[in-house]
Amino acid sequence: MTRIATLTLAALAACANTTGGDLIKLPLEAGGVARDSTQPLTIASPMGWTITLQQAVIAVGPLYFNVDPPPTGEFRSGTVIIEATEQTIVDALDPTLHDVPGGADGETGHAVSVEIGLLPPDQTNQLADPCDAEIIGGGFAYITGSAVMGTTTVPFQGQIVVDNTLVTTTEPLADLQRIKGAGVDLTFTAAPSELDLRVDPSHWFDQTDFSQIATGAPPIGGYTWMTDSTFAAQLLQGVKTETDVYNFQLVPDGS
Numbered sequence: 001m002t003r004i005a006t007l008t009l010a011a012l013a014a015c016a017n018t019t020g021g022d023l024i025k026l027p028l029e030a031g032g033v034a035r036d037s038t039q040p041l042t043i044a045s046p047m048g049w050t051i052t053l054q055q056a057v058i059a060v061g062p063l064y065f066n067v068d069p070p071p072t073g074e075f076r077s078g079t080v081i082i083e084a085t086e087q088t089i090v091d092a093l094d095p096t097l098h099d100v101p102g103g104a105d106g107e108t109g110h111a112v113s114v115e116i117g118l119l120p121p122d123q124t125n126q127l128a129d130p131c132d133a134e135i136i137g138g139g140f141a142y143i144t145g146s147a148v149m150g151t152t153t154v155p156f157q158g159q160i161v162v163d164n165t166l167v168t169t170t171e172p173l174a175d176l177q178r179i180k181g182a183g184v185d186l187t188f189t190a191a192p193s194e195l196d197l198r199v200d201p202s203h204w205f206d207q208t209d210f211s212q213i214a215t216g217a218p219p220i221g222g223y224t225w226m227t228d229s230t231f232a233a234q235l236l237q238g239v240k241t242e243t244d245v246y247n248f249q250l251v252p253d254g255s
Contacts, residue, residue, distance in 0.1 A: 021081060021107030022190045028104045029097040030060070030090050033200040041093055045205045049147040053093060056201045057132045058141035058160075058239070059121045060246070061087035063104070065111035065188075069181055082106035082188055084195075087122050089132045092201040104195050108188050113181035116246055118162065118239070140177070141239060143201075144222065147210040154210040155222030160239055163227050182242045192253035203245050204238040
């Protein structure tokens with residue numbers, strides 16, 4: 001939990017409605033993009049590649065919903081009204097929604113952005129599939145598939161990892177291991193409702209050039225990449241896209 005969130009919730013507990021909101025708690029479910037899971041997910045990237053994903057799992061959380069857009073150059077600023085402190089692993093190719101332990105809680109109000117943690121799997125949490133945590137390893141996501149452009153086919157597999165060498169005094173690791181402010185438009189009320197998250201990996205590859213990793217004969221399982229490579233940086237930037245990837249929706253309870 002961030003210091004800002006801790007102070008906000010502590011103030012609410014001491015004096016309800018201090019910031020004008022009622023205390024609420026709601027269930028949280030997460031899953032992949034809504035689609036026909038009997039068919040492969042094929043993506044036409046802006047770079048000209050046709051990508052077929054065979055596997056795409058990602059560890060997401062904690063989540064902090066903010067009433068203000070994140071200011072440039074500031075770390076965890078603004079006012080958090082809703083938080084979900086548990087991490088969950090999402091199979092981005094499976095449209096089935098799964099419960100996230102602990103749900104979400106906070107106060108009523110309107111959120112316009114959400115901070116999303118991108119951390120290696122926490123083995124102490126209740127994971128939907130421990131095998132997913134194993135293949136993610138020290139990264140926060142794992143992908144396999146193939147990319148085609150013309151007569152070139154590039155099979156690929158590998159973890160998505162934050163490059164620790166990019167840590168500076170002004171940009172600590174905790175800053176790199178998050179999406180600063182994905183856009184949302186959520187009005188949290190006291191009415192019973194459920195918060196749903198769907199992860200759409202279609203834009204993860206908007207900037208990736210697969211020719212950078214296709215050197216020599218394809219290894220068993222497909223080409224992989226180094227954490228500090230240009231390809232890895234392009235992929236990481238795509239995963240951190242703040243629109244159309246992490247889609248949240250409030251659903252009335254019982255609907």
